[in-house]
Amino acid sequence: MIKQADIKCSAKHINDMDYVRRRIAEQINLKPEDIGDVRIVKRSIDARSKVVQYHVKTEFVTGEGQIDFQPETFSPQDVKSSExxxxxxxxxxxxxxxxxxxxxxxxxxxxxxxxxxxxxxxxxxxxxxxxxxxxxxxxxxxxxxxxxxxxxxxxxxxxxxxxxxxxxxxxxxxxxxxxxxxxxxxxxxxxxxxxxxxxxxxxxxxxxxxxxxxxxxxxxxxxxxxxxxxxxxxxxxxxxxxxxxxxxxxxxxxxxxxxxxxxxLEAKAFAMGLRVEHPQELINRIRYRHSVKNPFLPPAEYAAAVQTEDRGVCSFCMCPGGSIVPAMTEENTVVVNGMSNSRRNAKWANSGIVTEVKPEDIYQLTQDDSPLAGLKFQQWLERLASQNAGGGMTAPAQRMMDFCQEKVSADLPDSSYTAGLVSSPMHFWLPEFMTNALKSGLKQMNKNLRGFYTNEAVLVGVETRTSSPVRIxxxxxxxxxxxxxxxxxxxxxxxxxxxxxxxxxxxxxxxxxxxxx
Ligand SMILES: Cc1cc2nc3c(=O)[nH]c(=O)nc-3n(C[C@H](O)[C@H](O)[C@H](O)COP(=O)(O)OP(=O)(O)OC[C@H]3O[C@@H](n4cnc5c(N)ncnc54)[C@H](O)[C@@H]3O)c2cc1C
CATH class of the missing domain: 3.50.50.60 (FAD/NAD(P)-binding domain)
Known part of the structure; x- marks a missing residue:
C-alpha cells in the first residue's frame, strides 16, 4: 500500500533519496531499510523558518512494492486526413x-x-x-x-x-x-x-x-x-x-x-507599472537571512502584494537570477519584461511592480470609454517612456528611493538591461495615480521584505504588458x-x-x- 509522509529536508539533501528515506523512517518510527520505493510528490522552500529548508510531500511503500507513477503525456493520433x-x-x-x-x-x-x-x-x-x-x-x-x-x-x-x-x-x-x-x-x-x-x-x-x-x-x-x-x-x-x-x-x-x-470587445482592468531590479545577493539576504551562506539553496524568489489608499500594488513575474529585456512590438515605444535561464545564475533579481488600472481610471484621464481605451492608454505610456529615454531600445530608469522621494537619480547602478538605461524622473511623467500607488507600494513592501526599499535597486520603465486591457x-x-x-x-x-x-x-x-x- 502506498503511504504518504510530509517531511522537512535540508537543501543539501534534497536530491539524496537515501536521506529522504531516513527522514521518512524517523517520522514513522521504522528503520530506513523498512522503507522501499519513495517518490517526491511536491517540494517547496520554506523561507520563513529560521533555518531555511524544504517542505517535502512524499509517497512511499514499506517492503517490496514499487510506486507506479507516470507523468501525463501527449498521445497523438494520425490526423493528416482529418477535419x-x-x-x-x-x-x-x-x-x-x-x-x-x-x-x-x-x-x-x-x-x-x-x-x-x-x-x-x-x-x-x-x-x-x-x-x-x-x-x-x-x-x-x-x-x-x-x-x-x-x-x-x-x-x-x-x-x-x-x-x-x-x-x-x-x-x-x-x-x-x-x-x-x-x-x-x-x-x-x-x-x-x-x-x-x-x-x-x-x-x-x-x-x-x-x-x-x-x-x-x-x-x-x-x-x-x-x-x-x-x-x-x-x-x-x-x-x-x-x-x-x-x-x-x-x-x-x-x-x-x-x-x-x-x-x-470589452474593456477590462489590467495592471501596469515598472520593473525593479536588485542585486540577487541582496534578495538572498532578505529571504534567507541566517541561511544566506547555504550554497545549496537556489537564488531566492519573492512575491509581494500590498494595498495602497485606493488600489493594490503587487510584484509580477519575478525572475531570480535573471535579466530585464526589451519586450516592445512597435517602433518608438519601450516595454520591459523579465526572463532568466534554467540555472537562474545572473547576478540580478527582477520583478514587475505593478498597480491596477481600471477602465474608470482611464476614463477620468482621457474621457475615453471605448473598449480600446485601455489599449490606447497602454500604447501612450509606452511611447512616453521611449520619448523620455531618447529612443531606440534605451529604457528610462530611476533608483528606487529617488523615485519615491521624487529626485532625479544622479547615476544608475549596473543593470542586466543590455540595451541601455537613461536616468529619467519617472515619478514626474508617469500618470499621477500610478506614481502615488507605486511610491506607497514599494515602501510598504519593505515591511515583509526588510531591505527591499533601497537605492541599490533600480526601477526600469515601463511594465505595461502584464495582461490584456481588452476582452474578446x-x-x-x-x-x-x-x-x-x-x-x-x-x-x-x-x-x-x-x-x-x-x-x-x-x-x-x-x-x-x-x-x-
Ligand atoms: C519576456 C517575457 C517573460 C515572461 N515570463 C513568463 C513566465 O515566466 N511565466 C509565465 O507564466 N508567463 C510569462 N510571460 C507571459 C507569457 O509568455 C504569456 O502569458 C503567454 O505566452 C500567453 O500565451 P498565449 O498563447 O495566450 O499568447 P502568446 O504567447 O502571446 O502567443 C500569441 C502568438 O500569436 C501570434 N500572433 C498574434 N497575432 C497574429 C496574427 N494576426 N496572425 C498570426 N499570428 C499572430 C504571435 O506572434 C504569438 O506568437 C512572459 C512574457 C514575456 C514577454
Missing part, C-alpha cells in the same frame, strides 16, 4: 490547443505571423546588438509566443489539477527537467524553452498537423454571423469552419480590426465568440488567461469544447 481546425497564433494557448486537437483526432492548421525559434533567435539578438526591432519577430511574437523567451515560470492559480498536470507532463515529455513535476514553483528557463518548443513543433508535424510561419492573419470574413474565411497579410483567403484565435495580448492590430468592424467576449459554456460563430478566442489575448500555464490550459479547454468532449 481541420485552424489556429491563429503559436504561443502556449495555440500550441496546447493543437496538441489536444491531435489527441482528439482533429487536424490543427496553425498560422503564426512570426518565425520558427531558430530564426527568431537571430531577430532577438539583433534587438539587443543593433537596436533593430522586427515587428513580427521579437520577445512577444514568433514560435512559442511570448512564453519562449521568458523565465518559464509555470505556476498558476488554476484549480483544475488534471489540466495543470497535463501541461507540466507534456513540457517534461518534450524536454523540461523532471523538477517541474515536483517543484511548487516550477520554472524551465529560456535556454531550455526553445528546444522544448522545437520538439512540440515536430510532434505536431509528425502527427499530420500543419504550421505556417510568417503568416499573419489580418481579417475575418463573416457572412450572416458565421465565420467563412481568414485573409492573410499577403491577401490569401483561407476557408475555415472552426478557428481558434490564440493571438496573445500584444496583437493590437487584431483588436483594432474587431473594433473597426463593429464587433464586440465568448460564451462561457461553448468558448465561442459572441460576435460571430466559428471563432474561439483563447488565451491571454482573449482576456481569459494570464501566464504560460493558464493560457495553455485555456487552449486545452477550447479544443475539448470544439470537439465536444
Amino acid at each position: 481541420p481546425v485552424h489556429i491563429i497564433g503559436m504561443g502556449p494557448a495555440g500550441l496546447f490547443a493543437a496538441l489536444r486537437l491531435i489527441e482528439l483526432g482533429r487536424k490543427p492548421i496553425i498560422f503564426e505571423q512570426g518565425k520558427p525559434v531558430e530564426e527568431r533567435k537571430i531577430d532577438i539578438a539583433n534587438l539587443h546588438r543593433e537596436a533593430v526591432l522586427n515587428a513580427d519577430s521579437n520577445y512577444a511574437f514568433g514560435e512559442g509566443g511570448a512564453g519562449t523567451y521568458s523565465d518559464g515560470k509555470l505556476y498558476t492559480r488554476s484549480k483544475k489539477r488534471g489540466d495543470r498536470d497535463f501541461v507540466l507532463g507534456v513540457l517534461h515529455q518534450f524536454g523540461a527537467s523532471g523538477d517541474i513535476l515536483i517543484d511548487s514553483h516550477p520554472h524551465i528557463g529560456t535556454d531550455k524553452l526553445s528546444g522544448i518548443i522545437q520538439n512540440i513543433r515536430k510532434a505536431i508535424l509528425d502527427a499530420g498537423g500543419e504550421i505556417h510561419f510568417n503568416t499573419k492573419i489580418t481579417s475575418f470574413n463573416v457572412d450572416a454571423g458565421v465565420l467563412k474565411s481568414l485573409t492573410t497579410a499577403d491577401g490569401e483567403r483561407i476557408d475555415v469552419k472552426q478557428c481558434i484565435l490564440a493571438m496573445g495580448h500584444s496583437a493590437s492590430d487584431m483588436y483594432q480590426w474587431f473594433f473597426d468592424n463593429g464587433f464586440p 467576449p465568448r460564451d462561457r459554456e461553448g468558448f465561442e465568440y459572441t460576435g460571430f460563430s466559428g471563432l474561439y478566442p483563447v488565451g491571454e489575448g482573449a482576456g481569459y488567461a494570464g501566464g504560460i500555464t493558464s493560457s495553455a490550459i485555456d487552449g486545452l479547454n477550447v479544443a475539448d469544447k470544439i470537439v465536444g468532449q
Whole structure:
C-alpha cells in the first residue's frame, strides 16, 4: 500500500533519496531499510523558518512494492486526413490547443505571423546588438509566443489539477527537467524553452498537423454571423469552419480590426507599472537571512502584494537570477519584461511592480470609454517612456528611493538591461495615480521584505504588458465568440488567461469544447 509522509529536508539533501528515506523512517518510527520505493510528490522552500529548508510531500511503500507513477503525456493520433481546425497564433494557448486537437483526432492548421525559434533567435539578438526591432519577430511574437523567451515560470492559480498536470507532463515529455513535476514553483528557463518548443513543433508535424510561419492573419470574413474565411497579410483567403484565435495580448492590430468592424470587445482592468531590479545577493539576504551562506539553496524568489489608499500594488513575474529585456512590438515605444535561464545564475533579481488600472481610471484621464481605451492608454505610456529615454531600445530608469522621494537619480547602478538605461524622473511623467500607488507600494513592501526599499535597486520603465486591457467576449459554456460563430478566442489575448500555464490550459479547454468532449 502506498503511504504518504510530509517531511522537512535540508537543501543539501534534497536530491539524496537515501536521506529522504531516513527522514521518512524517523517520522514513522521504522528503520530506513523498512522503507522501499519513495517518490517526491511536491517540494517547496520554506523561507520563513529560521533555518531555511524544504517542505517535502512524499509517497512511499514499506517492503517490496514499487510506486507506479507516470507523468501525463501527449498521445497523438494520425490526423493528416482529418477535419481541420485552424489556429491563429503559436504561443502556449495555440500550441496546447493543437496538441489536444491531435489527441482528439482533429487536424490543427496553425498560422503564426512570426518565425520558427531558430530564426527568431537571430531577430532577438539583433534587438539587443543593433537596436533593430522586427515587428513580427521579437520577445512577444514568433514560435512559442511570448512564453519562449521568458523565465518559464509555470505556476498558476488554476484549480483544475488534471489540466495543470497535463501541461507540466507534456513540457517534461518534450524536454523540461523532471523538477517541474515536483517543484511548487516550477520554472524551465529560456535556454531550455526553445528546444522544448522545437520538439512540440515536430510532434505536431509528425502527427499530420500543419504550421505556417510568417503568416499573419489580418481579417475575418463573416457572412450572416458565421465565420467563412481568414485573409492573410499577403491577401490569401483561407476557408475555415472552426478557428481558434490564440493571438496573445500584444496583437493590437487584431483588436483594432474587431473594433473597426463593429464587433464586440470589452474593456477590462489590467495592471501596469515598472520593473525593479536588485542585486540577487541582496534578495538572498532578505529571504534567507541566517541561511544566506547555504550554497545549496537556489537564488531566492519573492512575491509581494500590498494595498495602497485606493488600489493594490503587487510584484509580477519575478525572475531570480535573471535579466530585464526589451519586450516592445512597435517602433518608438519601450516595454520591459523579465526572463532568466534554467540555472537562474545572473547576478540580478527582477520583478514587475505593478498597480491596477481600471477602465474608470482611464476614463477620468482621457474621457475615453471605448473598449480600446485601455489599449490606447497602454500604447501612450509606452511611447512616453521611449520619448523620455531618447529612443531606440534605451529604457528610462530611476533608483528606487529617488523615485519615491521624487529626485532625479544622479547615476544608475549596473543593470542586466543590455540595451541601455537613461536616468529619467519617472515619478514626474508617469500618470499621477500610478506614481502615488507605486511610491506607497514599494515602501510598504519593505515591511515583509526588510531591505527591499533601497537605492541599490533600480526601477526600469515601463511594465505595461502584464495582461490584456481588452476582452474578446465568448460564451462561457461553448468558448465561442459572441460576435460571430466559428471563432474561439483563447488565451491571454482573449482576456481569459494570464501566464504560460493558464493560457495553455485555456487552449486545452477550447479544443475539448470544439470537439465536444
Ligand atoms: C519576456 C517575457 C517573460 C515572461 N515570463 C513568463 C513566465 O515566466 N511565466 C509565465 O507564466 N508567463 C510569462 N510571460 C507571459 C507569457 O509568455 C504569456 O502569458 C503567454 O505566452 C500567453 O500565451 P498565449 O498563447 O495566450 O499568447 P502568446 O504567447 O502571446 O502567443 C500569441 C502568438 O500569436 C501570434 N500572433 C498574434 N497575432 C497574429 C496574427 N494576426 N496572425 C498570426 N499570428 C499572430 C504571435 O506572434 C504569438 O506568437 C512572459 C512574457 C514575456 C514577454
